[in-house]
Amino acid sequence: MLDSYSLLEFLEDYVFYYPLAMSIIWMIGASYFYMRREQGRKTLPELEEYPLVSVLVPARNEEKAIGSTLKAVLASSYPHLEVIAIDDASTDSTAMILQQIESEEANVRVLMLDKNMGKPYALRCGALASKGDILLCIDADAYLDPYALHWIVAHFINGPRVGAVTGNPRVRNRTSLLAKIQVGEYSSIIGMIKRTQRILGKVLTVSGVIAAFRKQAVLDVGLWDTDMITDDINITWKLEKRFWDIRYEPNALCWILVPESFRGLWKQRVRWAQGGVEVIRRHRDIWKSWKQRRLWPVYLEYVLSVIWSYTYVIFGCIWLINLVYPTGWPEVHVLPEWKGSLLAFVCLVQFLVGLSLDKKYERHIPGYLFWVIWYPFAYWLLMALATVYATPRALFRKMGKPAVWTSPDRGLFTKL
Template identity: 30%
Template sequence: MSRGPQRARPARVRAHWVVLLAVLIAVGVALTVQGYIHHLAGIGDDSVPAEGSAGTVPDAVSHGGPVVDARGGTVRTVAPPDRTLALTFDDGPDPEWTPQILDVLEKHHVHATFFVVGSAAIDYPEIVKRIVADGDEIGVHTLTHADLGSAPAWRQQLEVQGDQQVIAGITGHAATLLRPPYSSENDAVRDGTWAAMRAAANQGYLTVLTTKDSEDWQRPGVATIVKNLSPTGPRGQVLLMHDGGGDRDQSVAALDASLTAFANQGFKVTTAGEAVGITSMRDATAAEQLSGAAFVWGIRLSDWVVTGISWALLASGVVTFIRAVLVIGFAARHRRAARRAQAAGRGRRRITTPIRPEITEPVTVIVPAYNESAGIEAAVRSIVASNHPVEIIVVDDGSTDGTADLVEALGLPGVRVVRKHNGGKPSALNAGLELASHELVVMVDGDTVFEPDTVRALIQPFADPRVGAVSGNTKVANRGGILGAWQHIEYVVGFNLDRRLFDVAECMPTVPGAIGAFRRDALFWVGGVSDDTLAEDTDLTMALCRDGWRVVYQDDARAWTEAPATLGALWKQRYRWCYGTLQAMWKHRGAVFQGGQAGKLGRRGLGYLLVLQVLLPLFAPVVDIFAIYGLIFLDPVRIGALWLVFLAVQLLMAGYAFRLDKESLRPLWTLPLQQFVYRQLMYLVVIQSVVTALAGVHLRWHRMERYGSLRVPPAAQGQA
């Protein structure tokens, strides 16, 4: 393979990797926040006391009043005065039940304290604002309803201060009352909860426990809830009810009945702060409001990001599944067409092609070569061994390793060597075209060998006068090792299944440089091989399609080529391929608006390439981040099952592709591993190529290292 003219090395583009890393970190943070807020904890049974010892809990707390003040290291407790009931609600706000409870409170002209969960408050900020507007009191019930008694110190801080920031961001007020989730009466406080209460006290919080638990979370019936709330004497109480965390219709009914009963009994019902004579809410400072608003909007943004990613993942999953169905369906159709054509005794042609005589005319084979001494002998000898008459033109494009001398020394019949100054692969191919003696031209890279029947099989579709070019079946020769196996799988599954689909859909975007046949007149008509892009084969194929020619795929015309043996070499090769393909897509974007073969290329071929080979790989890093998120915050079994389903689809598709190409299934054991290295390399190549293209940086030619692993296949050789 020749290289392009030497150009000044462009400045390396590095900023996009920083941008990519920043985007992935931002997505990771959004997923972490969303997972923490919505999946790490949740509103549940708020009346289950924490288990454990109470050895460090002071007696003043265990047997004192329900409002505990541990600020300054001194423990003080207080209870509401006689005939005063502090009415409190936990676990809200809830979009259905909290407004109904507020309506009941308004009906009876009383106020209550609502210990809100920050995650729920973010979802329903208007309800929180109404609580304050109605004159009710708000307290902290943590950000996600986490058990503070069993949480580490960092999480205790996050849960309490996070909820405070939510309250400040939504209402403009700061709360001083705290109720730990899963707390109840004083004697139920355990060491872990007490440690959390002391830590909160150091931040200025008073802890409000309870003396009367309605147990409405158990839904025991309205009468039972009313009974549980009823005081047995004049002593003041802190009443616990719930406005969130489940169905609270019994709570609403019981509240209405209880408030009527309390009024009849002469009890004053009020907030916890008023009941003990403190101001429990203050105006938040400007800094607190700004910080709180940023915190709230940050969490909302993370929710939107995750929602968007979820929909995009669903769309990508649907597209991937549709692609699998399409390629298998079209490959099966392509196979049936080839079999029917073969059964008709006229070789493998599409069934839409009329039966025509076998093509027997001689063919010119052009081999562009730049420093191909490692494999040129095997390549030329394999073509000479063809069972079809060929003229071979080896165009040495300024090699410095004696490539031309080596070919001349072979002394093979029908082989002509042309020497020229280095001008790039397109110029070498055009030079060969000018010297070609025959109408049908085969182009082959200098690192590729043919089977004896390759040329004959490759040119048979030209019996159809509508066909202007034919793509052959490229096989990986050096498929040993895991990297070779991965590329072998990609060639068989990714490339050749797609080419069958493109053939049937009449939108072939690429005839590979390793093996392609063309009508010489068609090439001259489109101006020969262009050097506008680094993917001259794709550019040329698209130009032929836009000129009205059919481009087809001949799966039994096999060529064996060397694949990169290192990740670095693979990166360079695929970077050039991808960048060149993007260039060709942009150059031929006008095909989208054309009719005939050009329109089929534009709307089918370019659309397929854009979605499957550009957009999906660009989204792939987010998929990987989301998979980690799912394993941590969602059901790992379900995530693992989805991954296995995805892998099973890939294995089925790969198995079918290998069967079509008569390949051994043994390399498919490496397919699961391909998801953890090879896939990431491929999508990073796409990202690098897209950013390079958008930045307007001209990519120089990357020549692949040759390994000398090619051998001339014997006449009887089939598939390896």
């Protein structure tokens, strides 16, 4: 049986080697995906048909962004689409702007909700009102690339069991250190994870900012659950459990705004962490069925990441207490020693690989390597704290009530 010191050493090794192992897995998986499914794909796929795509744009208090978002959608090169904007009881001029656009554009419809019911409810309403067999869901501050729908629709045409296709979010506000770090994060963390999960066969979550769904698949799983704080993660798991195929299409670009204040970033990451734990809580029944075995590693990886966050934060607290007050507690190491230096080096290599893979979409993005190297020092602690804070909220939150939203801090509204 392990004594307390050997257990402590094990936990110290876990804090360092868990992210090290995941970094290596992500680099291998993302590189394989790039060479197998991404490299050399430069021309638009030729489509034999152009099925109607219903673009759902839920919005609440988005008067600064909604006009530009719909303008970008309407500028799409895809020839057969309709736009359904859902105003979730906005208290600003969002509804007025949407009604003006509706009066000017024949293929734009607006749904007006009398009460703030949250994004999942708005998406349910939009899906039920839609005419298309494919639903593209984008955020109200996102700029859709003109050719994104061609890349997305090709998956649905060629794969009858494709239930969802998630696109490639690109950060467009890059004026602050936080925003520049997130530019690298979306390439060297989020993009690499999605590539790797696609190779392994199970994508943990589509990107809520740009995700397309086969309407038949969404209806098959009962639409979006209105009581989940993160609609994108939950709908992905519902589709996976019904054996619909989830794909990642890096050529489907969408330009987004990210938080540029610590408060805004904290609120976003707490919501992400809470949503992830809520999904783990709701879908814990996958362990009862052998048919769901391919989801077990994804489930386990998320649980291990939560354990890592708690261990990391607890070790940090013990280290700080020992630093200012001699308690006699066992010494723990949180500052880089040889293991920390090794981890920092591997992370740097991961960032370099991720930015290099995305050079295809942004030629100058490798230049953000200087900014993303701050990720381990600032973001690891932030995300660990967010997970520690959000996990009890997710585990003990009374489910059933609509998960409503407030407009987040997304930084400065800049044009491409």
